[in-house]
Amino acid sequence: MPELPEVQTVVTELNRKLSGKKIVEVSVRLPKIVALGPGTLPPKRRAQVHKVIKFIKLLKGQKIKSVTRRAKIIIIDFYGPLSLLVHLKMTGQFIYFRKSQLQKRVRILNKPTAPLLSLPTKYTHVIFTFTDGAKLFFNDTRQFGYLKLVSDAELPHVRELQEFGPEPLARAFSSQVFENILKRRPNMPIKQLLVDQSLIAGIGNIYSDEISFRAKVRPARRVKTLNEKERHAVFAAIPFILKKGIAAKGSSVGDFVRTDGSWGTMGKYHYVYMRAGQPCKICGTMIRSMKFGARTSSFCPKCQK
Ligand SMILES: [Zn+2]
Incomplete structure (x- = not known):
């Protein structure tokens, strides 16, 4: 799953490539992937044709102002109130x-055996076409992702934007802020605390494992057992690793690709x-490795205490 660094990579690239571009056409090939309004999507989504028609109608002619993010949510802001x-x-x-790159073929699945495909593929669910002939493709093999169009007035009511803890790369994320988060969850394993989106935004399985390794603490260590030096090591490792x-x-260990189809390193x-199973x-x-509910966490039994 893309985490903060992957989403930030997409945001930085899209902001550079899309700012000032105007949409002339929107093609929605999988209706359930798009939504309208601030409501939270139910786990079993249904395709609603009238919503898709409205989604397309609202976006046609819109000019992109900027691309930013909050936690792992990408926010494409338009000059219109959307x-x-x-x-x-x-x-x-x-x-x-x-336009000149449209014949390019990309490997959208991260396996050495994955075929090079031209876009759209059967996994391409939404296509935006811009006035200069450029295209933006949204692919999603497992179809859990979504594109939700909201008005600027609705933005403060979008629940998933309110549910996140602080941004770990913001200046406001001080050691004091981190200490306060730790105090709220003394019995939680540090791994679980790092991936809890309501406590800190954007960290998932990859980066919590790497942060724990850099801080030399095992992922299963309960927060209250960490001494001051270890707590500080975790705090310092968060921005370093991200x-x-x-x-x-x-990281393209999952199916993450950059916006030109290449892999992160x-x-x-x-x-x-x-x-x-590999040497440290x-x-x-x-x-x-060990299991944490549905997650698997990896660690070095010698380097991490
Ligand atoms: Zn080691």
């Missing part, structure tokens, strides 16, 4: 091609994530 909120969830992807992920343009720098890059000890 914003398009996009959650990539597990496997959502945005790929942007200029910035490293952004600099590498994200953070995967090369993982110390523990998805490396169970620092001490050579075999990396171990």
